[in-house]
Amino acid sequence: MTYEESPVSLAEAPTRRLNMIEAINDALDIMMERDPNVVVMGEDVGYFGGVFRATAGLQKKYGKTRVFDTPISECGIIGVAVGMGAYGLRPVPEIQFADYIYPGLDQLVSEAARLRYRSAGEFIAPMTVRSPFGGGIFGGQTHSQSPEALFTHVAGLKTVVPSTPHDAKGLLIAAIEDNDPVIFFEPKRIYNGPFNGYYDKPVEPWSKHADSAVPEGYYSIPLGKARVVRPGQAFTVLAYGTMVHVAAAVCAEKGVDAEIIDLRTLVPLDIETVEKSVEKTGKCLIVHEATRTSGFGAELSALVQERCFYHLEAPIERVTGFDTPYPHSLEWAYFPGPVRIGEAVDRLMKA
Incomplete structure (x- = not known):
């Protein structure tokens, strides 16, 4: 399957069958290799590789200064990421579940979203906040919310929600490269396969789905393109x-x-x-x-x-x-x- 926004050569690139978690991990790996300023941080993202394993293996490959665990403090995670971005890094903080993002809302709304404007372009916040969101895993009230509308209301923030492994990789790369703060919500119900609404498990694994054919190497999908x-x-x-x-x-x-x-x-x-x-x-x-x-x-x-x-x-x-x-x-x-x-x-x- 080809996409009109992709370079022609991408259609000829070798592909691998990946689920969405693997595609996200691949995007992070590629961007960390391409840009030494990309830093991954969050609760359990280092040695453990994240609660859904999206950052598995990255600390071993890039070291503890570029992939590191943080305290259980979402306001601290996002606040530090704002400072990192202003300093010149490209942080990719993970909020373990979207439900936990609320303590960091002030840092996102009052600091990250406004930094470029309030500094007349002198500083930017090129940060990508990754977070699993939505239901489907019987996580209850504090692991299942879909708060995307809160962030679409805030001028200065970009909000992205992929639906396939192919798009998850390309959109995440584009988000990390973007000079503005991006909220990257990952629908965890389809981490392992597409879903038709009838069952509590995927209809089929991504390995059997056309959109799991993820091109190897670097590619990006422009933000703002349906x-x-x-x-x-x-x-x-x-x-x-x-x-x-x-x-x-x-x-x-x-x-x-x-x-x-x-x-x-x-x-x-x-x-x-x-x-x-x-x-x-x-x-x-x-x-x-x-x-x-x-x-x-x-x-x-x-x-x-x-x-x-x-x-x-x-x-x-x-x-x-x-x-x-x-x-x-x-x-x-x-x-x-x-x-x-x-x-x-x-x-x-x-x-």
Whole structure:
């Protein structure tokens, strides 16, 4: 599979079958080898290799000064990373779960996001905050949240959510090279394989999926460029992360000719691709795992309404998590799954 934003030579590059964790590890390895200023830090990322093993082997290869464990202090991790970036390094701090990022919110919002502007460009914060997010591992209320909308609201931050190993590697490399702070959320439910919403395990391992063919060596995918997963005419689906696979599976099961768009980067958003698709199909379905009220789907809905109003043939549909605390015992009812997405699809097809 080739991507239009990739160099032509990339299509001819040798590939390896990787899951998303391996692709992330590969991206970190490549960037640490290319740039001695890249530093990896966080809780248990060193000797242990991270709770999901995304940093496995990096400390042994690059040493304890470039891959090191930190205290359990998210505000400290992110605050130190801001200083490192201003000094000239490119830190890649890992927050073990997205739920733990809140103690570091002030450092991200008040320091990292504003540093370039408040210093008139004299200082920057070229840091990439990696963090597993979303549900799917029965982690309960403090290991399963999807807080991406909080960061899309902050001017100066970029927010990225990959949905395949190929994209995870290319987007992470682009994020590390970016001179602004990037929040890189990794949907942990699909670390080991794509997910269709019916089961608590991947439908198949990534090794059997087309998007697990990850080119060897260096490549990057520009931030702010969506991917058309599947072209179609019936309606447009806007999704990211795990929900790309769930929504695509529902549409395939129902046999509808939907155009599936993987946003990949929430900020900056590829609004041109969104607008072009909705103008073509006339209908739009938005799917995300986070709670509905003030979720990123609300912003998407507003943008589509503003830009595509005269092309719309039906109300915009949103299928999201519920406006409740994350329910451990009812995790699979909380997720946008085949039933609720299927009902939205039926409404759009009848409209």
